[in-house]
Amino acid sequence: MASRKISPGGTINGAVELPGDKSISHRYAIIAALAEGPSEIANYASAADCRSTLECLRRLGVEIATKDRLVHIAGKGLDGLQEPRKPLDAENSGSTMRMLSGVLAGQRFRSVITGDDSLRRRPMRRIIDPLRQMSADIHGDDRGCAPLEIRGGNLHAIDFTPPTPSAQVKSAILFAGLYADAVTTVHESVRTRDHTEIALREFGANIEVSRGAIRIHPRPKLAPRRLIVPGDISGAVFLLAAALILPDSSLLLHNVGLNPTRSRVLDFLISLGAKIHVPALASRDGELVGDVSVNYAPLAGGEISGAQVAEMIDELPMLAALGPFTEKGIEIHDAQELRLKESDRISTLAAGLRAMGARVEEFPDGLRVEGKEGPAGRSAAAPGAKLHGATVDPCGDHRIAMALAVAALGAEGKSTIRDAECVGVSFPEFFDTLERLRGLS
Numbered sequence: 354m355a356s357r358k359i360s361p362g363g364t365i366n367g368a369v370e371l372p373g374d375k376s377i378s379h380r381y382a383i384i385a386a387l388a389e390g391p392s393e394i395a396n397y398a399s400a401a402d403c404r405s406t407l408e409c410l411r412r413l414g415v416e417i418a419t420k421d422r423l424v425h426i427a428g429k430g431l432d433g434l435q436e437p438r439k440p441l442d443a444e445n446s447g448s449t450m451r452m453l454s455g456v457l458a459g460q461r462f463r464s465v466i467t468g469d470d471s472l473r474r475r476p477m478r479r480i481i482d483p484l485r486q487m488s489a490d491i492h493g494d495d496r497g498c499a500p501l502e503i504r505g506g507n508l509h510a511i512d513f514t515p516p517t518p519s520a521q522v523k524s525a526i527l528f529a530g531l532y533a534d535a536v537t538t539v540h541e542s543v544r545t546r547d548h549t550e551i552a553l554r555e556f557g558a559n560i561e562v563s564r565g566a567i568r569i570h571p572r573p574k575l576a577p578r579r580l581i582v583p584g585d586i587s588g589a590v591f592l593l594a595a596a597l598i599l600p601d602s603s604l605l606l607h608n609v610g611l612n613p614t615r616s617r618v619l620d621f622l623i624s625l626g627a628k629i630h631v632p633a634l635a636s637r638d639g640e641l642v643g644d645v646s647v648n649y650a651p652l653a654g655g656e657i658s659g660a661q662v663a664e665m666i667d668e669l670p671m672l673a674a675l676g677p678f679t680e681k682g683i684e685i686h687d688a689q690e691l692r693l694k695e696s697d698r699i700s701t702l703a704a705g706l707r708a709m710g711a712r713v714e715e716f717p718d719g720l721r722v723e724g725k726e727g728p729a730g731r732s733a734a735a736p737g738a739k740l741h742g743a744t745v746d747p748c749g750d751h752r753i754a755m756a757l758a759v760a761a762l763g764a765e766g767k768s769t770i771r772d773a774e775c776v777g778v779s780f781p782e783f784f785d786t787l788e789r790l791r792g793l794s
């Protein structure tokens with residue numbers, strides 16, 4: 354697979370319109386397929402994961418036409434999906450597999466959903482167990498992994514608290530709840546992204562949210578919609594971080610999704626000393642959207658734990674990789690979920706950063722990446738490590754590839770990111786955008 358060379362230095366300057374948010378695109382596509390009539394989704398994510406969702410929906414008999422980032426979906430109503438002739442392939446996309454399984458649990462036909470090697474290693478009991486409680490017939494392999502075989506229909510409503518905070522699990526149950534015999538409730542002790550709740554309401558579902566309890570009423574008539582997907586804040590963070598590593602940088606990001614369940618990462622960067630501004634917020638299709646500007650500023654360092662983890666789960670690799678560029682480093686705890694993502698993100702990132710000379714301590718639930726000051730008590734004569742260029746392996750994980758590529762901008766000497774095209778899973782334009790902003794293309 355193709356690797357990518359990164360030469361360090363330069364500045365980030367300019368403005369970018371980001372591709373559509375991956376999480377929101379999945380949800381709009383799935384709900385549009387269940388609506389009664391044609392929906393139009395603009396700025397649909399260019400992410401390969403979101404194409405996987407469209408392909409699965411096509412195999413379920415949904416007509417979908419795409420032109421650039423505009424997607425037309427001919428919704429078939431809650432009961433219009435057809436039994437697929439072949440297994441559905443979610444490829445690398447956990448969101449596709451987990452959220453679609455909720456929909457499939459409501460169908461009277463048999464379906465099988467599978468994925469690539471990485472996805473077939475990821476835990477699916479977290480959706481198998483609650484969907485079985487709703488009386489779906491759903492089986493994985495003996496480790497509770499995909500392929501999943503699902504025979505649905507006649508679902509019972511449940512009152513469920515996911516043992517691990519997860520927006521994908523919450524969404525799977527809410528989608529199954531559309532087909533249940535009464536009101537289904539999901540309780541959240543830790544808040545996770547609420548795009549499913551917002552999108553279901555936009556399409557006309559009856560959904561109530563109060564004090565951590567989300568209640569979905571069954572069998573709504575979902576109305577088709579025209580929607581615009583906001584720019585992906587999780588992709589934006591890699592560009593923001595590049596501007597915070599390279600002195601004199603100045604970057605403007607247009608129309609970024611700023612849903613409060615996703616934008617905590619900006620507050621965290623500001624708490625480190627980043628000069629980030631959001632001049633105005635607008636509400637579009639129930640989601641907050643705004644421009645985000647950043648100017649280079651030195652960063653202090655900080656810690657992330659507890660409820661912050663779920664709110665910044667996809668940004669943690671980039672935040673950790675900022676560690677060597679901060680004064681005091683970055684320390685992350687309570688993030689054992691990172692080990693269950695597209696790769697074991699704690700060990701993949703630690704290995705990559707160490708190869709570049711960073712000092713990294715790995716914990717079962719996180720990591721500490723040393724800053725410029727070095728460990729507490731170390732004298733100024735023995736400062737933390739400065740990064741040097743290296744060949745690094747992101748293990749096929751898009752967010753690790755981008756985090757290491759951005760760290761490589763601040764290293765001494767060239768780096769090589771192996772298997773770099775894996776960034777296409779969430780942000781195919783990443784390397785081109787970075788080059789353009791650095792004036793290299």
Ligand code: S3P
Pocket residue numbers: 375376377448518519520521522524546666667
């Ligand atoms: C997502 C939820 C998160 C996140 C993933 C996308 C979503 O996963 O890491 O990239 O769109 O709901 P979990 O639900 O497993 O925390």
